[in-house]
């Protein structure tokens with residue numbers, strides 16, 4: 487008790503002042519009364535302030551209140567959704583639609599044409615194709631594109647064409663054209679279109695997505711049979727094998743092996759490429775080229791996120807595409823040999839081909855803005871495009887590296903082993 491009194495006496499908070507009248511230290515008793523009086527005042531004031539705070543939160547500062555309410559709401563929304571939500575807040579909170587009753591929210595869409603007059607919805611739903619073929623096309627490749635599309639029966643495939651040369655009318659005579667989606671974007675590449683018009687929520691109805699170049703020979707290819715193999719092999723990402731007669735085969739992995747219906751890896755000990763049974767990454771396994779990839783719905787969602795808005799050639803994505811395999815990448819990424827294609831090697835670069843003068847102008851406008859080229863110097867131009875593609879690839883791989891370093895929650899699920907996959911396209 488004595489200790490308490492001494493403390494009380496010395497405490498500057500409770501007895502901060504000397505008695506101004508007498509100039510002496512206050513007695514314990516007077517100090518005690520003062521303390522009580524002060525604390526009554528103190529609690530009163532605190533209560534007052536607290537009350538006002540609550541009031542202001544609820545009525546004056548309505549905004550904060552709304553925020554808290556909305557957060558709680560979106561939290562409960564989030565819980566009831568099947569998929570876990572780990573992306574942006576907008577994505578998780580249904581992008582500001584919390585005020586709507588759940589039943590009215592339509593989160594995804596499709597590319598199905600609808601009749602203007604009344605129609606049976608159930609009929610439409612039944613006739614909806616389950617897969618999508620998307621291609622960037624120019625009228626100069628009309629014949630090739632027609633041949634490709636004919637391998638994709640319209641009952642099972644929606645066709646979406648991206649016209650980089652602005653020509654749409656001249657496709658109308660083809661029987662499938664009027665039932666297909668046509669999108670025009672002058673001088674843009676396949677990846678530019680894909681990022682903008684193939685958002686996973688828009689094409690959510692499709693089981694498989696073909697995102698193809700236009701310079702492919704499909705004599706030995708049938709889409710339905712292809713998907714049968716893809717499904718049977720449990721592949722999430724695939725490409726048809728390349729006919730050995732193809733113009734350029736960049737990686738031995740994608741060359742057709744006539745022995746089986748599909749393969750997922752190669753063994754090789756030649757040149758700079760060493761692939762052993764232990765290899766677990768590109769270019770030995772877990773790799774497809776960007777000219778004719780096929781994605782499952784889940785894999786496409788992942789790849790779509792990976793596409794960078796400003797890197798229009800898509801170079802570099804192929805080295806990381808295995809990260810979207812939805813499992814072990816050496817098992818879920820594969821090359822299908824039973825249905826294979828011929829790469830004709832017209833340098834379209836997912837955009838204009840670099841053959842004639844007119845096309846050359848197109849390319850010039852698109853890819854090498856602000857630089858003058860003497861007409862006819864095709865090789866110069868091609869080199870410029872290659873240069874941009876190459877530096878885009880480096881930019882992409884650098885961004886990946888930076889992102890991996892900064893995201894401390896991220897762990898590389900595909901650590902490369904000590905083979906050529908380890909130093910494959912290493913960036914500093």
Ligand SMILES: *[C@@H]1O[C@H](CO)[C@@H](O)[C@H](O)[C@H]1NC(C)=O
Pocket residue numbers: 639641642710
């Ligand atoms: C569409 O796909 C189904 C199986 O998914 C197949 O049975 C049918 O033959 C296909 N239709 C056409 C026209 O190929």
Ligand SMILES: *[C@@H]1O[C@H](CO)[C@@H](O)[C@H](O)[C@H]1NC(C)=O
Pocket residue numbers: 658659660661662664
């Ligand atoms: C497609 O539609 C256009 C415009 O209505 C028409 O001129 C053309 O003949 C149609 N093509 C086919 C193959 O039906």
Ligand SMILES: *[C@@H]1O[C@H](CO)[C@@H](O)[C@H](O)[C@H]1NC(C)=O
Pocket residue numbers: 832833841842
């Ligand atoms: C250029 O186009 C012509 C005709 O379209 C074709 O015969 C030729 O092979 C093409 N050349 C290259 C290098 O693509």
Ligand SMILES: *[C@@H]1O[C@H](CO)[C@@H](O)[C@H](O)[C@H]1NC(C)=O
Pocket residue numbers: 904
């Ligand atoms: C990787 O392999 C090379 C040659 O096969 C060998 O010289 C090197 O020591 C190996 N490095 C590690 C870390 O195992």
